Amino acid sequence: MRVLTNRAEADRDLHDELEHYVELSGAERVAHGSSHAKAQRDAILEVGNMTVAREELRAEGWEHLVATLLGDLHYGLRRLRRDPGFTITTVLILALGIGASTAIFSAVKPVLLESLPYPEANRLAMVSDVLKSGEPLPLTFGSYLELAKRSHSFAFIAPVNGWAPALIDGGKPEPLVGQRVGADYFRALGRAPLIGRDFQQDDDRPHGPHVVIISDALWLRRFSGDREIVGKSIRLGYDQYLVIGVMPRDFENVLAPLAEMWTPLQYDEVFGPQSREWGHHLRAVARMLPGTSIDAARAELNRIARAPVPEFPRVPWAALDDGLVVTSLQADVTRAIRPVLIAVIIGVLLVLAIVCVNVTNLLLARSVQRRGEFAMRSALGAGRTRIARQLITESVALALLGGIVGMFVAELGVLGIVALSPPGVPRLAAIHLDGTVFAFGFAITTAIGVIVGALPALSSAAREPHGGAKESSARIIGGNRRTRGVLVVAEVALALVLLVSAGLLLKSISRVFAVRLGFDSSHLLTMQLQETGPQYQDDSTRTAQVDSARYWLYTAALDAVRQQPGVKDAAFTSLLPLNGGIDNYGVHVERDADPRDDGAALRYAVTPEYFGVMDIPLRRGRLLDARDGAGAPRAVVINESFARRKFAGEDPIGRRLRFGAEEGDWYSIVGVVGDVKQSPLDGEQPDQIYLTPTQWHWVDGSMSLIVRARGDAASLAPSIRSAIWSVDRDTPIARVATMGELADRAVSDRHFALILFEAFGLSALALAAIGIYGVLSGSVTERTREIGVRAALGASTRSIVGMVMRIGMTLTAAGVLVGLIAAAVGSRVMVSMLFGVSRVDPMTYLGVVLLLGVVSAIACALPALRAARVDPASTLKAM
Amino acid sequence: MDEPNTDVIQGTLDMLILRTLSLRPMHAFGIGKRVEQISRGVFKVNPGSLLTALQRLERAGSLDAEWRQTENSRRARFYSLTRAGRKELGLKTEDWTRRAAAIARLLKADG
Numbered sequence: 004m005r006v007l008t009n010r011a012e013a014d015r016d017l018h019d020e021l022e023h024y025v026e027l028s029g030a031e032r033v034a035h036g037s038s039h040a041k042a043q044r045d046a047i048l049e050v051g052n053m054t055v056a057r058e059e060l061r062a063e064g065w066e067h068l069v070a071t072l073l074g075d076l077h078y079g080l081r082r083l084r085r086d087p088g089f090t091i092t093t094v095l096i097l098a099l100g101i102g103a104s105t106a107i108f109s110a111v112k113p114v115l116l117e118s119l120p121y122p123e124a125n126r127l128a129m130v131s132d133v134l135k136s137g138e139p140l141p142l143t144f145g146s147y148l149e150l151a152k153r154s155h156s157f158a159f160i161a162p163v164n165g166w167a168p169a170l171i172d173g174g175k176p177e178p179l180v181g182q183r184v185g186a187d188y189f190r191a192l193g194r195a196p197l198i199g200r201d202f203q204q205d206d207d208r209p210h211g212p213h214v215v216i217i218s219d220a221l222w223l224r225r226f227s228g229d230r231e232i233v234g235k236s237i238r239l240g241y242d243q244y245l246v247i248g249v250m251p252r253d254f255e256n257v258l259a260p261l262a263e264m265w266t267p268l269q270y271d272e273v274f275g276p277q278s279r280e281w282g283h284h285l286r287a288v289a290r291m292l293p294g295t296s297i298d299a300a301r302a303e304l305n306r307i308a309r310a311p312v313p314e315f316p317r318v319p320w321a322a323l324d325d326g327l328v329v330t331s332l333q334a335d336v337t338r339a340i341r342p343v344l345i346a347v348i349i350g351v352l353l354v355l356a357i358v359c360v361n362v363t364n365l366l367l368a369r370s371v372q373r374r375g376e377f378a379m380r381s382a383l384g385a386g387r388t389r390i391a392r393q394l395i396t397e398s399v400a401l402a403l404l405g406g407i408v409g410m411f412v413a414e415l416g417v418l419g420i421v422a423l424s425p426p427g428v429p430r431l432a433a434i435h436l437d438g439t440v441f442a443f444g445f446a447i448t449t450a451i452g453v454i455v456g457a458l459p460a461l462s463s464a465a466r467e468p469h470g471g472a473k474e475s476s477a478r479i480i481g482g483n484r485r486t487r488g489v490l491v492v493a494e495v496a497l498a499l500v501l502l503v504s505a506g507l508l509l510k511s512i513s514r515v516f517a518v519r520l521g522f523d524s525s526h527l528l529t530m531q532l533q534e535t536g537p538q539y540q541d542d543s544t545r546t547a548q549v550d551s552a553r554y555w556l557y558t559a560a561l562d563a564v565r566q567q568p569g570v571k572d573a574a575f576t577s578l579l580p581l582n583g584g585i586d587n588y589g590v591h592v593e594r595d596a597d598p599r600d601d602g603a604a605l606r607y608a609v610t611p612e613y614f615g616v617m618d619i620p621l622r623r624g625r626l627l628d629a630r631d632g633a634g635a636p637r638a639v640v641i642n643e644s645f646a647r648r649k650f651a652g653e654d655p656i657g658r659r660l661r662f663g664a665e666e667g668d669w670y671s672i673v674g675v676v677g678d679v680k681q682s683p684l685d686g687e688q689p690d691q692i693y694l695t696p697t698q699w700h701w702v703d704g705s706m707s708l709i710v711r712a713r714g715d716a717a718s719l720a721p722s723i724r725s726a727i728w729s730v731d732r733d734t735p736i737a738r739v740a741t742m743g744e745l746a747d748r749a750v751s752d753r754h755f756a757l758i759l760f761e762a763f764g765l766s767a768l769a770l771a772a773i774g775i776y777g778v779l780s781g782s783v784t785e786r787t788r789e790i791g792v793r794a795a796l797g798a799s800t801r802s803i804v805g806m807v808m809r810i811g812m813t814l815t816a817a818g819v820l821v822g823l824i825a826a827a828v829g830s831r832v833m834v835s836m837l838f839g840v841s842r843v844d845p846m847t848y849l850g851v852v853l854l855l856g857v858v859s860a861i862a863c864a865l866p867a868l869r870a871a872r873v874d875p876a877s878t879l880k881a882m
Numbered sequence: 883m884d885e886p887n888t889d890v891i892q893g894t895l896d897m898l899i900l901r902t903l904s905l906r907p908m909h910a911f912g913i914g915k916r917v918e919q920i921s922r923g924v925f926k927v928n929p930g931s932l933l934t935a936l937q938r939l940e941r942a943g944s945l946d947a948e949w950r951q952t953e954n955s956r957r958a959r960f961y962s963l964t965r966a967g968r969k970e971l972g973l974k975t976e977d978w979t980r981r982a983a984a985i986a987r988l989l990k991a992d993g
Contacts, residue, residue, distance in 0.1 A: 019957060019959075020933065021933070023909070023958050
């Protein structure tokens, strides 16, 4: 142990003992008649090389191992300090690789790798209806009720709907995100309120009590964490709600991460076919009974779906003919984002691979430069393993430095990812750099250290000590150069794969934006209004007076908004294109006898100005206008695709349709307008039906205002808000956004992936350029003499530049070839993120190849020009 | 062969050192000298092996070492046997005797 704590003293003892030995041994020889000098020499010979003896003695025990390691480390750090260019480059490259992969891993771990934060989360399932295409469709309450009553797979099942309450507590109404849920919602998730009580079955009935459970965040923000809040009333809109519970702080609501308030759904179990209970707008979350597998539950529900019973009559648009979608909650929550995250993980692994290759390359180049040093050490008695160990120690030191800097990079990266991430990313709050992720970071650090350390160590340990002492050892350097060439090819190939991915995403996004939306999206500001007053009331006690009060609010707000300076025109719609909403209704055309011919269409209740504000072109007939009010013959306008599909070759004007198969009022088609994309990513154009709010069964409680501005739309928001509040100061206004922002949001997950891939691709490009430059630069240095001789023998500058460039471009070409194959195969992973572009899009591939070609030509040109400047005279003199 | 083999039989150096030190504490050179003398020159101890062995035995707790003044007032490292060392010597001697006797019997046995 003393060796570590006081090495000098330990060494002195060792030295003294050896010296004492030699002295006594010498004295004895003199006594036996040797001359003094001979005796001394013999004695030393007997002990052997003092240094070797001392080293051997030192090598005893683990303390010496640690001491050697510390020595190596000390020496290594000194070497690194003496070469700051190399050290900084390497550490930064390592930090990039380690930091980026740690950040991505941190972000992805809670979503893809961890189970959801609920007890026995593997027992949680989601149930939804399904379209013919296999796409999931929200469930109707009617289907939910039938499944809940008939199935035996679940311990608890609860329907879930969105809710947008407005908290009114002095000042401006605060719009909140909430959920209307079945009484068993929290029991299904396996969580219960921390304070107060959970919902009971009795809370969830039509005209039941107004009760809410609030989130911990809302409790702290608005009620200062006061425990007395339970049992108190709060005002939501014009209604008083009794707070009955507060959820614990660690409760994560993965079904609606922003929700802060829950109230019972309170749907009626007795309802007609026209009621909202048959609307596709619910999700259902269920906790399976212990021992029931998701496959068994799926099989059971599909059996029920295919076997209707008279007790549970169905409507044609919820006949469950195509079965049901039953997935684990985990899969449901991560469904949308999963392909993006997997692509991002693969991307960051590619970057990490390039980082490893690049650092190996740098270390190899360095070990070539240091061959003289190693030859010297080896001549002074350093064993081959000792030199290899020194090299590995240096690599690990570099890797650790890179790891430390990388952790800062990771910290920044996580902040960046959270800031950039699309709104749909689940479990955002759970993203943080935790211990496991730190361990992951350090594991890759040391793994890289050992891997990149081993290669140069092996190549230098393979050399004989005297080989390096000679000026050149052509065979070894040749082998080294070949290795580095292979590494450069790998770098170029990896960079190409990343750049192609980024290129394909970029093209997809531009394609999305190039989609003809069917309306003019510039200068449009949108926002959502909710009625709250007692005069408006809620759907269940709807009356004609309520409807007219609501309609009054919308028309009065519209008048006030139109008078604002900068506003060209404004309109209301119940369904806003591009905002992610869907409002599907079953549609029956009068002429069709077979109810199976009924389709589904999106319903837009719009004020007549809507078409003008949106600039939607009229194709036939007329637009809706002021005549189409309450009491007038009911009129609808349909979109082109619907007209073409249903009335091919006929005039649709004057035909009649109704919502729902069996009953309901007939509407006459009065006009046909151009198609409008509800989502820019829609593959197939949905059927669309426009009608006025007063000719629908009710006036919607929440509508979107669309304002066409003369100039910048976003800057109008404050004046429009106050114009609306001048009509009713309690009207909550939410989701204020320009149409451009809505379009951005629709592609936000691709945009997220694009930003990351652009970063990956550019890093990879830079790393590949550094790699090519490093190899060529090293090669020019090694071949200075040869180049000088060529120049002396009359080689022109051009031919020398050409020779060096050829080496570099050959490597690039090989890398491009390998990369093209890899990209063509690997891009399969990205298919689900692409839009309007093939994964083997030739233009993208060509563009990337050109980009790589230009960058690597620049990287080659610098060493080539240096080669051209080699002075033949001085080279010949040096020979 | 010009010179007779004077290497210490493999594995016996520790035993020889322990035995030598069981008489009195000595320094490294003294131990080597003593082994050579008592064996009448049959064994010569290589100093490198001796010092390594001493360090190993000290680490194992069989020996104690301290710096003392020699007769001619030089600083020298003196090794002495510990209780554990004495016990170790007993075991090693017993083991060696048993094996040496077996070898002797084998060599003496006819056909």
